[in-house]
Amino acid sequence: MPNQSGSVYGLTLLSPIIGDPHAPVSHDLQLRLILGSMPRDHESPFAKVDSTHMCRLTVMNDVIYVGMPACEEHLQLQYLVFESNFDGDLETYLRRMAQQIPETVDAVWSHCLGYPGVINPDAFVAYMKKCQVTTTFYFADVNDKTVGQTLTALQTQSAVGAFVERNAGVHGAPLQQAFLKLMSDLREAPAPQPGSGREDANLCAVAGAGASSIHE
Amino acid sequence: MTNITGKTYAMNAITPMKPWKTWLLRTVFFILGHVASLRNDLVNLSFIHFARWVIIPRQGFPHVTEDQPYEQLKYDYLLFFSNFNGTWNQYIDAFSSVLSNGLNQIWRWSEKFPGSVPVTPFKQYIARVQFETDFYYTAYPHAATNDVKAAHRVTDALHDFERQSAAMNPEQFEKAYQSFLVKVQRDLGSTGMAPVGT
Numbered sequence: 001m002p003n004q005s006g007s008v009y010g011l012t013l014l015s016p017i018i019g020d021p022h023a024p025v026s027h028d029l030q031l032r033l034i035l036g037s038m039p040r041d042h043e044s045p046f047a048k049v050d051s052t053h054m055c056r057l058t059v060m061n062d063v064i065y066v067g068m069p070a071c072e073e074h075l076q077l078q079y080l081v082f083e084s085n086f087d088g089d090l091e092t093y094l095r096r097m098a099q100q101i102p103e104t105v106d107a108v109w110s111h112c113l114g115y116p117g118v119i120n121p122d123a124f125v126a127y128m129k130k131c132q133v134t135t136t137f138y139f140a141d142v143n144d145k146t147v148g149q150t151l152t153a154l155q156t157q158s159a160v161g162a163f164v165e166r167n168a169g170v171h172g173a174p175l176q177q178a179f180l181k182l183m184s185d186l187r188e189a190p191a192p193q194p195g196s197g198r199e200d201a202n203l204c205a206v207a208g209a210g211a212s213s214i215h216e
Numbered sequence: 217m218t219n220i221t222g223k224t225y226a227m228n229a230i231t232p233m234k235p236w237k238t239w240l241l242r243t244v245f246f247i248l249g250h251v252a253s254l255r256n257d258l259v260n261l262s263f264i265h266f267a268r269w270v271i272i273p274r275q276g277f278p279h280v281t282e283d284q285p286y287e288q289l290k291y292d293y294l295l296f297f298s299n300f301n302g303t304w305n306q307y308i309d310a311f312s313s314v315l316s317n318g319l320n321q322i323w324r325w326s327e328k329f330p331g332s333v334p335v336t337p338f339k340q341y342i343a344r345v346q347f348e349t350d351f352y353y354t355a356y357p358h359a360a361t362n363d364v365k366a367a368h369r370v371t372d373a374l375h376d377f378e379r380q381s382a383a384m385n386p387e388q389f390e391k392a393y394q395s396f397l398v399k400v401q402r403d404l405g406s407t408g409m410a411p412v413g414t
Contacts, residue, residue, distance in 0.1 A: 002249075010268050012297070014278050035350035040221050046353045054266060054299050056226045057351040063293060064230055064345050070327040073232075076285040079277070081228070083297045085266040114281035131278045133295075137245040139258060139267045141361045145368060153367035154359055154407060160370055161404040164397060172386040175393065183378055197222055197358035197407075 003135045006143025008053065009090060013082040013131040015112040017059065027111040028059050028078050034107055035059075042196035045104040049096050050194050053147055055084035057108065080112055087146045090132075094125045151192040159186055219349045222357020222409070224265060225307065226349040227298040229342060231326035232291035238271055241294070241325045245269065248318075257315050263301045265354075265361045269322065270295040294326055301360040308339050358407040366403035373400050 003010050018027045035057050038044065046052045060079045065072045086093050097105055098118040105124075109115045112131075116123040142150070163182050167175060219226050233241065248254050258264070274289035300307050311319055312335040323329045330337040356364065377396040381389050 008266070010266065012268065012270050012295070014272075016278065016280060016284055032350050036218070038351050040351070040353055041357070044353045047355070050355070052353065052355060054224065054226075054352075054354045056228075056297070056349050056353070058228060058347070058349045060228075060230070060347060063232065063289070063291070064347070066232060066326075066328040066341075066344060070232060071290050073289055073291065075277070075289075076287055083228075083268075085299070112280075113284050127280065130280050133270055133272055133276065133278065135268045136242065136271045137249060137269045139255070139264065141259070141262065141265055142364050142368070145364075147355045150356060150359075150364055150367070153371040154356060154363065156374060157363075157367035157370040157404065158406060160374060160400065161406055164404065171390055176381075176384075176386050176389040179381075179389070179393070194355035195353060195357065197356070 002138060003090075005138050005140035007087055007146070008140045008143045009086055009088065009093065010135050010138040010140070011082070011084045011086070011090060011093070012133050012135055013128060014060070014079040014133055015082070015109060015115070015131045017078040017080055017111055018113050019077050028061070031059055031080060031108065031111045038104070040195070042193040044195050045101040047193065047195035048100045049086075049093070051087040051093060051096070051147055052194070053085045053087070053150075055082070055086075057082050077113070080108070085140065090129070091125060094128050095121055098124050147194055148191065151194060155189065155192050156186060159189075218352065219304075221352045221354050223301050223360050224299050224352075224354050224357065225302070225304060226352045227296070227300065227304070227307070228347050228349060229296040229345045230347065231294045231296075231323065231329070231345050233271075233294055233325050233327065235274060235292050237325035238273065238292045241271065241322065244321050254318070257318060261310060261314060262362050262365070263307070263310070263360065265299040265301070265364075267298040267300070268296070270297075291327070294323075299354070301362075305339075308342055309335060312338055358409065360407075363405070363407050366405065370400050370403045 017031065020027060041047075046055055058081050060081050062075050062078070063073065084093075098121045102118040105118050110117070114127065116127050118124045145153070159182065163178070167178055170178065272293045272295060274287070274292050277287045279286060298307075312332045316332040319332045323332075328341070330341050332338045359367070373396065377392065381392050384392060
């Protein structure tokens with residue numbers, strides 16, 4: 001299946017942008033204003049659709065003329081490109097978008113031709129599938145881990161690094177107790193937030209708690 | 217910069233192809249998809265989270281309403297999207313020096329592709345066919361793909377060590393702990409902000 005690599009799905013959508021010469025502000029510019037102001041961190045709407053590894057949205061103005069002797073040609077409309085890499089299947093992902101970030105989806109895709117809105121999820125899913133282009137070749141470097149597993153692994157890695165540093169020179173029973181505390185704290189640590197890049201902070205806090213017991 | 221979030225760069229490129237060449241490229245991708253050893257360089261470079269090539273036939277642009285005009289194109293188009301770590305220059309340099317044969321097989325069917333070696337005309341071509349990203353999100357902005365793989369190795373090793381050391385006395389535990397450290401020491405680097413580059 002060309003859109004899939006392991007458990008990761010590579011979605012590519014091209015949605016035609018409304019070409020209205022009478023609009024006071026062209027739809028492509030309105031789109032760029034919206035996209036440029038959308039948060040990119042843990043407050044990003046796509047952090048709420050937490051199966052998203054990485055995604056992008058951009059306006060494709062036209063095809064590109066590479067110079068003579070190639071022919072110069074142009075698109076009839078501009079297209080909104082949505083490229084996303086996520087866990088699971090397409091249908092579930094699109095329905096999660098409609099349920100979890102309806103305002104964002106409506107704000108962005110309402111500038112596209114024929115967009116039905118998320119109010120009718122079936123029509124929304126059908127529209128998005130109509131805009132899909134099939135990936136010819138898809139590469140995912142890590143294709144067997146979910147977003148949650150990766151964030152937790154990064155948290156664990158950071159906690160272990162901090163633990164090793166804090167416990168250099170500690171031996172025997174105190175070391176073993178500190179390790180048990182580390183593992184217990186890791187199990188109870190809150191899941192890292194997608195998009196925050198704050199796995200380190202959580203991890204160090206966990207490792208700090210694990211190590212502190214040996215100094216008490 | 218809109219193309220960059222955290223440690224990851226979003227590249228978009230589109231190149232025209234004569235339709236009869238599209239089938240040759242589809243054959244290249246079919247072989248690439250079925251012969252794992254041909255992907256070794258791509259895997260070993262280990263700085264691309266996700267990448268994709270999409271061939272759009274000249275009549276294959278999505279048509280969603282009756283009143284949408286049909287595209288009138290002579291060329292098919294090859295779209296390329298990549299999510300990579302490092303700077304644009306590092307990426308193109310690495311492509312040119314390590315993956316030149318593979319890349320030539322993919323892009324040689326595109327109009328006016330100069331070849332990936334020497335690197336200067338290759339960079340000029342990529343700069344010409346690239347278009348900017350307006351919004352870019354990554355769930356783990358401070359982690360390169362090597363960080364992700366290292367983190368999973370540490371996690372797996374940690375859980376193995378926890379299981380194996382559960383019934384050990386303190387002396388046995390300390391010895392096993394040293395072995396665990398030797399096993400994971402190369403994977404304990406910390407993540408964080410990427411250096412600024414161009």
